[in-house]
Amino acid sequence: xxxxxxxxxxxxxxxxxxxxxxxxxxxxxxxxxxxxxxxxxxxxxxxxxxxxxxxxxxxxxxxxxxxxxxxxxxxxxxxxxxxxxxxxxxxxxxxxxxxxxxxxxxxxxxxxxxxxxxxxxxxxxxxxxxxxxxxxxxxxxxxxxxxxxxxxxxxxxxxxxxxxxxxxxxxxxxxxxxxxxxxxxxxxxxxxxxxxxxxxxxxxxxxxxxxxxxxxxxxxxxxxxxxxxxxxxxxxxxxxxxxxxxxxxxxxxxxxxxxxxxxxxxxxxxxxxxxxxxxxxxxxxxxxxxxxxxxxxxxxxxxxxxxxxxxxxxxxxxxxxxxxxxxxxxxxxxxxxxxxxxxxxxxxxxxxxxxxxxxxxxxxxxxxxxxxxxxxxxxxxxxxxxxxxxxxxxxxxxxxxxxxxxxxxxxxx
Amino acid sequence: xxxxxxxxxxxxxxxxxxxxxxxxxxxxxxxxxxxxxxxxxxxxxxxxxxxxxxxxxxxxxxxxxxxxxxxxxxxxxxxxxxxxxxxxxxxxxxxxxxxxxxxxxxxxxxxxxxxxxxxxxxxxxxxxxxxxxxxxxxxxxxxxxxxxxxxxxxxxxxxxxxxxxxxxxxxxxxxxxxxxxxxxxxxxxxxxxxxxxxxxxxxxxxxxxxxxxxxxxxxxxxxxxxxxxxxxxxxxxxxxxxxxxxxxxxxxxxxxxxxxxxxxxxxxxxxxxxxxxxxxxxxxxxxxxxxxxxxxxxxxxxxxxxxxxxxxxxxxxxxxxxxxxxxxxxxxxxxxxxxxxxxxxxxxxxxxxxxxx
Ligand code: SF4
Ligand code: SF4
Ligand code: SF4
Numbered sequence: 001x002x003x004x005x006x007x008x009x010x011x012x013x014x015x016x017x018x019x020x021x022x023x024x025x026x027x028x029x030x031x032x033x034x035x036x037x038x039x040x041x042x043x044x045x046x047x048x049x050x051x052x053x054x055x056x057x058x059x060x061x062x063x064x065x066x067x068x069x070x071x072x073x074x075x076x077x078x079x080x081x082x083x084x085x086x087x088x089x090x091x092x093x094x095x096x097x098x099x100x101x102x103x104x105x106x107x108x109x110x111x112x113x114x115x116x117x118x119x120x121x122x123x124x125x126x127x128x129x130x131x132x133x134x135x136x137x138x139x140x141x142x143x144x145x146x147x148x149x150x151x152x153x154x155x156x157x158x159x160x161x162x163x164x165x166x167x168x169x170x171x172x173x174x175x176x177x178x179x180x181x182x183x184x185x186x187x188x189x190x191x192x193x194x195x196x197x198x199x200x201x202x203x204x205x206x207x208x209x210x211x212x213x214x215x216x217x218x219x220x221x222x223x224x225x226x227x228x229x230x231x232x233x234x235x236x237x238x239x240x241x242x243x244x245x246x247x248x249x250x251x252x253x254x255x256x257x258x259x260x261x262x263x264x265x266x267x268x269x270x271x272x273x274x275x276x277x278x279x280x281x282x283x284x285x286x287x288x289x290x291x292x293x294x295x296x297x298x299x300x301x302x303x304x305x306x307x308x309x310x311x312x313x314x315x316x317x318x319x320x321x322x323x324x325x326x327x328x329x330x331x332x333x334x335x336x337x338x339x340x341x342x343x344x345x346x347x348x349x350x351x352x353x354x355x356x357x358x359x360x361x362x363x364x365x366x367x368x369x370x371x372x373x374x375x376x377x378x379x380x381x382x383x384x385x386x387x388x389x390x391x392x393x394x395x396x397x398x399x400x401x402x403x404x405x406x407x408x409x410x411x412x413x
Numbered sequence: 414x415x416x417x418x419x420x421x422x423x424x425x426x427x428x429x430x431x432x433x434x435x436x437x438x439x440x441x442x443x444x445x446x447x448x449x450x451x452x453x454x455x456x457x458x459x460x461x462x463x464x465x466x467x468x469x470x471x472x473x474x475x476x477x478x479x480x481x482x483x484x485x486x487x488x489x490x491x492x493x494x495x496x497x498x499x500x501x502x503x504x505x506x507x508x509x510x511x512x513x514x515x516x517x518x519x520x521x522x523x524x525x526x527x528x529x530x531x532x533x534x535x536x537x538x539x540x541x542x543x544x545x546x547x548x549x550x551x552x553x554x555x556x557x558x559x560x561x562x563x564x565x566x567x568x569x570x571x572x573x574x575x576x577x578x579x580x581x582x583x584x585x586x587x588x589x590x591x592x593x594x595x596x597x598x599x600x601x602x603x604x605x606x607x608x609x610x611x612x613x614x615x616x617x618x619x620x621x622x623x624x625x626x627x628x629x630x631x632x633x634x635x636x637x638x639x640x641x642x643x644x645x646x647x648x649x650x651x652x653x654x655x656x657x658x659x660x661x662x663x664x665x666x667x668x669x670x671x672x673x674x675x676x677x678x679x680x681x682x683x684x685x686x687x688x689x690x691x692x693x694x695x696x697x698x699x700x701x702x703x704x705x706x707x708x709x710x711x712x713x714x715x716x717x718x719x720x721x722x723x724x725x726x727x728x729x730x731x732x733x734x735x736x737x738x739x740x741x742x743x744x745x746x747x748x749x750x751x752x753x754x755x756x757x758x759x760x761x762x763x764x765x766x767x768x769x770x
Contacts, residue, residue, distance in 0.1 A: 004623075004627075005623075005624065005627040006623045006624075006626050006627040006630070006660060007660060009627055009630050009631065010630070010659070010660045010661065010662060010663070013630065013662065013663055014659075014662060017662065263705050263706055263707070264705075264706060264707030265662075265707065266707060267707070397701075400704075400705055401704065402701040402704060402705060403697055403700065403701055403721070403723040403724035403726070403727065404697055404698065404701045404723070407701075407705065408651070408654075408698050408701050408702040408705060
């Protein structure tokens with residue numbers, strides 16, 4: 001340790017780097033339409049029928065979004081188009097993309113069910129700055145069951161995803177499984193559905209029962225411990241498989257994020273895991289009706305009529321008392337459980353998750369699903385970090401992007 | 414190798430800076446091409462006629478410093494190059510074992526000319542500033558950076574400094590927003606004073622460096638740390654990495670660089686040179702440790718085929734165009750566009766030790 005001034009300053013700096021400091025707005029989730037051509041059993045969005053009217057941006061909303069994008073102050077911008085099925089309104093996507101000022105380095109993600117790929121969508125996909133995100137719930141049967149689809153419909157989806165993968169590769173085409181925590185698919189079958197397509201990143205995301213899904217699965221208010229076990233088993237399967245076949249390196253995105261947050265202060269781009277976590281700063285969600293939400297989950301809660309967490313709208317902005325009220329509590333600081341928790345520097349605060357599960361944020365943190373899940377995953381992470389098992393070390397190094405096959409000893413300096 | 418200093422003839426009463434253009438333009442800082450001559454090319458500007466010993470097409474867009482007394486034209490900022498470095502002084506207060514540009518006692522103040530040159534640079538480029546030790550003339554240096562950046566906020570500067578002279582007062586000055594466009598490249602060779610001081614040839618250098626880092630951290634200055642790899646730094650590199658991730662975590666980049674066989678290092682090459690193909694372990698571990706903790710490590714000046722495959726993503730094609738060379742045996746190599754190659758002055762018998770990828 002350097003004595004004196006530098007040591008003192010660098011310590012202060014290290015403490016601050018563990019906290020999130022919001023920058024300029026540089027991440028937008030946009031919902032140009034709520035209409036969709038599918039009706040998945042778990043659809044969290046309370047989607048609208050494909051032919052319905054009144055569920056797309058009005059001209060006024062569109063123009064206001066375009067203004068917002070034009071006024072981007074950050075040097076980079078990420079825009080995610082959600083729905084509904086956003087490719088039903090490629091014209092709106094094009095208008096938004098066209099509004100990005102020339103000095104801004106922008107990337108776009110189109111979240112689509114890939115059931116149909118209209119020619120306008122294909123043209124958008126062809127842009128270098130556009131990537132595609134879709135849902136792939138596992139093996140064919142499983143995927144079809146969750147979507148309430150017949151074989152032909154599933155086949156159409158598979159043809160689309162496989163064609164796009166062949167055309168663009170897995171850097172551009174990614175997928176997420178949406179998993180029912182009560183009956184997740186066999187880990188290896190799920191991994192195979194991805195690995196077989198050359199997709200190496202899998203984001204395990206249990207269905208958060210709210211919105212439309214909440215009404216259908218009323219028994220699922222808390223994710224039971226089976227999910228934690230499933231997640232852990234899944235990570236261990238990945239480790240085993242990576243060790244056996246060095247040609248492909250699989251990872252689970254959320255676990256990799258936790259690992260990075262452990263070692264790298266300032267890894268704050270995941271908007272649901274940071275501390276403090278002020279809303280309406282670097283990130284905003286704009287719904288089909290122009291309302292502004294702090295997160296996508298918050299939008300769904302409002303859609304489902306559970307609680308209105310909108311913090312403003314695209315015309316008047318979101319510098320509102322509603323936002324300030326949320327931000328006052330969007331932190332781990334001062335919480336007795338978090339303050340006593342060894343994982344606090346790596347953990348974060350997601351009040352929307354608490355509200356969606358318990359209708360309040362006023363319960364002891366350690367009794368929340370969020371806390372239980374993170375305690376479990378951090379415990380697992382540290383167990384793996386300190387494990388001498390070369391297979392484990394190998395995967396950790398790959399997930400952290402290192403060259404060696406073993407974490408540098410004394411890595412937690 | 415691209416020649417940076419050319420023979421030139423001019424009747425101007427004093428050295429001057431101008432930018433060479435093909436056609437006559439109204440801008441007085443520009444000179445335009447007149448004719449090909451036996452020696453090279455003839456140009457005309459506000460300083461009269463001058464001749465430069467090079468074909469005109471290679472020089473168009475270059476900013477040159479013409480010195481009529483020395484009969485020389487220095488290509489200060491070459492239009493087509495990403496590697497332009499202005500030498501502001503040849504004095505230095507350290508004597509580094511691997512110094513590529515051993516210091517001289519005297520100082521010739523060219524700041525005004527270099528400022529003019531910077532103002533004539535292409536849009537948006539990064540201009541390197543080096544020495545000797547630029548911060549020996551801090552007041553002049555800061556004034557130059559500030560006035561250039563005020564007029565040309567599109568430009569960036571990268572200043573090489575040994576970090577021996579920054580003061581608390583400087584920290585106040587360096588907080589000015591224009592310094593967002595300035596990166597300070599500062600060498601550090603070890604995490605302990607004894608080893609660092611021995612390498613830079615100055616007692617107390619490490620301690621003074623730490624004081625400078627504190628001032629620069631206060632100023633929010635942008636820093637690139639630089640460590641030259643040699644037999645004496647490699648074994649301590651991982652300890653240095655631990656030190657950096659803990660106490661210098663605010664830096665933008667850590668550049669770990671291959672040794673140049675020039676200057677002081679030339680005489681002690683056999684003693685200092687490190688063969689990474691034989692042992693990459695210590696270096697790899699240090700790079701991984703920095704990366705693990707979110708410091709960006711970069712490996713400079715090392716041919717890709719000397720780096721184990723798993724670590725190649727750290728390597729950058731770094732050697733400046735004008736001093737870069739490849740072996741004839743590199744011809745079939747697929748990695749050549751991403752490879753740094755060798756320094757022009759690398760020992761010839763070693764240049765052929767390549768393994769095309
Ligand atoms: S694991 Fe639980 S107690 Fe610990 S910081 Fe996270 S939420 Fe707080
Ligand atoms: S390498 Fe060392 S001796 Fe040479 S100029 Fe830089 S600080 Fe001075
Ligand atoms: S063979 Fe030549 S070009 Fe290829 S990596 Fe080696 S040095 Fe570089």
